[in-house]
Amino acid sequence: MTPRLVLGITGATGAVYGLRILQRARALGVQTHLIVTPAGVLNVHHELGLSRSELEAEADQAYAPADVGACIASGSFATAAMIVAPCSMKTLASVAHGFGDNLLTRAADVTLKERRRLILMVRETPFNLAHLRNMTAVTEMGGIVFPPLPAFYHHPKSIDEMVSDTVERVLELAGITAAQPQSWAGLRNSTS
Incomplete structure (x- = not known):
């Protein structure tokens, strides 16, 4: 069966993550629901x-x-995972408090109740206490809070490389086994 991925895109900055997830999922043969x-x-x-x-x-x-x-x-519609990329603080709060007031937050609630992977790529900085408490609540419910922070240890040469690496990491976390994030190879010739 073709894996299904639900993707939500909100008004937070970082729309490129949502677009690239759609494009990469298609390349990997994953069915996307947006x-x-x-x-x-x-x-x-x-x-x-x-x-x-x-x-x-x-x-x-x-x-x-x-x-x-x-x-x-509906929970009867089987999916591999749901990703919200980017995820606004409003959407985070709605998910944290179970407000299924639109399809995006209802789908997130269904993902949690069915014990499927929910990944929220939250975009805001700095965090205030409400943001942190909402992230804690989502984590306690089984969701994954994944701010799209770039990994610099691979020495990316462009924003495009940083976005690509983050997208591969998120897709792998969503259970898409064909995703290909770069692995940390460890430090070579390091001295103590």
């Missing part, structure tokens, strides 16, 4: 110059946030 919030659409247009329809064309299936009757709102 929900983009209204603020996510604005940010995708601002950061990437894409319209909603251009972004949705990258997914196998796209849904409106108000479509709470969509298949991904």
